[in-house]
Amino acid sequence: MLRNLLLTIGLSAGVLSTSAIADTRPQLSGTAFFVNGDGWAVTNAHVLEECSRVTAPGIGEASDWITDRQNDLAAVKFETGSNSRTFLALRDTPPRLGDDIAALGYPLHGILSDSIKITTGIINSLVGIDNDTRYLQISTALQPGNSGGPVVDRSGQVVGVATSVLGSSFVETTGILPQNVNFAVRSHVVEIFLQSHGVQYRKGELTTGTLSTVELAERTSNAVVQILCYEDKPVATNSKETSQAMAAPSATWGSPASAILYEERTSTLAAAATPGSVTWSVAQQTLTGTKSFEPAIQADVTIPASRMELRMTINRNNDGSLPASHIVEFLFPTSDKLEDRAVLSVIALSLKHTEQDAGQRLSGTTAKAADGFFLMALNDLHRSTNLQLLERQTWLDIPITYHSGRRALITLEKGSSGSQVFEEVIKAWRR
Numbered sequence: 001m002l003r004n005l006l007l008t009i010g011l012s013a014g015v016l017s018t019s020a021i022a023d024t025r026p027q028l029s030g031t032a033f034f035v036n037g038d039g040w041a042v043t044n045a046h047v048l049e050e051c052s053r054v055t056a057p058g059i060g061e062a063s064d065w066i067t068d069r070q071n072d073l074a075a076v077k078f079e080t081g082s083n084s085r086t087f088l089a090l091r092d093t094p095p096r097l098g099d100d101i102a103a104l105g106y107p108l109h110g111i112l113s114d115s116i117k118i119t120t121g122i123i124n125s126l127v128g129i130d131n132d133t134r135y136l137q138i139s140t141a142l143q144p145g146n147s148g149g150p151v152v153d154r155s156g157q158v159v160g161v162a163t164s165v166l167g168s169s170f171v172e173t174t175g176i177l178p179q180n181v182n183f184a185v186r187s188h189v190v191e192i193f194l195q196s197h198g199v200q201y202r203k204g205e206l207t208t209g210t211l212s213t214v215e216l217a218e219r220t221s222n223a224v225v226q227i228l229c230y231e232d233k234p235v236a237t238n239s240k241e242t243s244q245a246m247a248a249p250s251a252t253w254g255s256p257a258s259a260i261l262y263e264e265r266t267s268t269l270a271a272a273a274t275p276g277s278v279t280w281s282v283a284q285q286t287l288t289g290t291k292s293f294e295p296a297i298q299a300d301v302t303i304p305a306s307r308m309e310l311r312m313t314i315n316r317n318n319d320g321s322l323p324a325s326h327i328v329e330f331l332f333p334t335s336d337k338l339e340d341r342a343v344l345s346v347i348a349l350s351l352k353h354t355e356q357d358a359g360q361r362l363s364g365t366t367a368k369a370a371d372g373f374f375l376m377a378l379n380d381l382h383r384s385t386n387l388q389l390l391e392r393q394t395w396l397d398i399p400i401t402y403h404s405g406r407r408a409l410i411t412l413e414k415g416s417s418g419s420q421v422f423e424e425v426i427k428a429w430r431r
Contacts, residue, residue: 162182196311396411
């Protein structure tokens with residue numbers, strides 16, 4: 001329930017208008033920050049929710065953008081005007097409770113000045129609302145228009161992306177007036193998003209240096225830009241509902257389900273079964289060559305004791321040049337940091353009715369796309385059988401091998417939340 005009380009912090013640029021008109025003013029504004037020298041900037045998906053055109057003052061119009069509604073992330077591409085901008089590095093080490101941070105952005109467009117703003121605070125909690133590990137809770141004050149802006153540590157490295165606050169719905173429901181309860185998407189979630197779309201980024205080097213707020217602003221502000229969203233249709237701007245972007249980041253379906261990492265015994269290591277969790281969700285994937293979206297099945301797996309993470313996404317293939325019905329992506333974002341568990345290959349994907357069953361493999365071919373990133377193309381000739389297995393079975397097996405030669409098996413339970421996700425997405429695929 002609490003997740004529905006979050007308020008994402010985009011602001012309509014027409015907040016001061018009192019008539020429903022179609023003009024050249026932006027309907028929504030937010031913040032973005034460059035992550036490479038090729039013109040790619042990160043922001044929130046909800047900032048671009050209804051955009052037909054996106055611009056950044058002093059830079060120009062975006063040529064393309066990609067979004068991940070589930071994690072409220074987006075990347076915007078600017079072909080020109082960005083070469084004078086620096087870019088920010090993602091922090092390579094985990095954030096710590098109490099870390100000093102700062103948020104940069106362009107809040108309250110049309111009310112405050114057009115210049116960049118910086119606010120400081122700390123990391124209040126390493127998890128978000130409903131114990132969501134994708135988010136940080138921060139004390140840094142956020143206002144409408146801060147959406148998509150970087151949250152940086154005292155060395156100027158990105159620890160998160162400003163996304164939401166506890167809004168008026170929380171007050172109306174609970175009678176509690178929260179103060180400075182704000183949230184940011186963790187940088188490692190940003191890293192997964194960029195990796196999955198082939199957008200280059202840089203990780204920051206370990207540093208013990210601490211910048212003053214003045215020095216921090218000087219180092220980071222050139223990489224931060226304002227994002228203006230334009231719609232083709234007239235927008236009514238005489239109500240509170242149209243002045244603020246109220247949709248919270250897409251919620252996952254229920255509680256996390258069980259995940260287990262099984263590792264074989266070797267001459268030096270004992271066999272192990274390490275518990276973890278998997279969160280199932282409906283992701284929105286961009287159709288090739290368009291800005292339209294189609295639902296996909298997404299699993300975010302965490303095995304804390306082994307420091308292993310996996311994001312698995314099952315998409316319907318819409319690329320006619322590939323002889324496959326569906327594409328399964330396996331992304332291990334921490335693989336390069338785990339010497340003993342660096343993943344060399346993904347063998348297959350199997351479905352089964354109970355945890356103890358042997359399982360039946362989906363018909364398809366797996367291949368390594370990059371370090372820690374693997375693809376499986378499902379055989380179009382066995383589309384019906386593969387879909388029946390995905391739909392009817394309740395456990396999944398992912399056999400893998402490490403660079404050390406040790407074999408392992410990641411076992412995932414659908415649970416009630418996963419079953420709903422599979423049912424919903426497969427039903428949409430069949431329409």
